[in-house]
Amino acid sequence: xxxxxxxxxxxxxxxxxxxxxxxxxxxxxxxxxxxxxxxxxxxxxxxxxxxxxxxxxxxxxxxxxxxxxxxxxxxxxxxxxxxxxxxxxxxxxxxxxxxxxxxxxxxxxxxxxxxxxxxxxxxxxxxxxxxxxxxxxxxxxxxxxxxxxxxxxxxxxxxxxxxx
Numbered sequence: 001x002x003x004x005x006x007x008x009x010x011x012x013x014x015x016x017x018x019x020x021x022x023x024x025x026x027x028x029x030x031x032x033x034x035x036x037x038x039x040x041x042x043x044x045x046x047x048x049x050x051x052x053x054x055x056x057x058x059x060x061x062x063x064x065x066x067x068x069x070x071x072x073x074x075x076x077x078x079x080x081x082x083x084x085x086x087x088x089x090x091x092x093x094x095x096x097x098x099x100x101x102x103x104x105x106x107x108x109x110x111x112x113x114x115x116x117x118x119x120x121x122x123x124x125x126x127x128x129x130x131x132x133x134x135x136x137x138x139x140x141x142x143x144x145x146x147x148x149x150x151x152x153x154x155x156x157x158x159x160x161x162x163x164x
Contacts, residue, residue, distance in 0.1 A: 059104075 039047070095117060102113035
């Protein structure tokens with residue numbers, strides 16, 4: 001009898017508990033969530049192609065209107081005029097773009113770019129700290145002047161003491 005009970009408990013553990021431990025079931029979705037339809041194989045292939053195309057194009061700075069048509073104006077403006085306008089607006093690349101280009105170049109180009117970023121941050125922190133200290137010192141001077149003024153005013157208001 002005992003062997004039968006032990007076997008039943010082991011069987012139940014493997015059947016229910018171990019399955020739940022190894023492959024836990026997820027919590028049910030909240031009531032406001034709407035279920036999406038499953039993608040067909042054609043849709044999955046289309047998504048995979050589009051994602052891989054966008055990923056490959058992300059390694060280039062200007063992706064172009066063929067991959068991201070929403071980012072480019074429609075009308076009689078050609079790709080060349082749009083690219084010229086875009087470069088005219090922002091001639092200096094951002095820090096993030098500099099780091100991305102340097103990262104592609106390897107450690108030799110990345111190190112000076114990171115040093116430049118950290119030096120600009122350090123100088124910004126130093127300048128902010130200097131201005132804070134100057135403002136703090138001005139505030140302390142104003143408080144000290146007010147205290148001195150109030151002391152001299154109190155001394156002037158009090159009548160002179162008579163010696164006894």
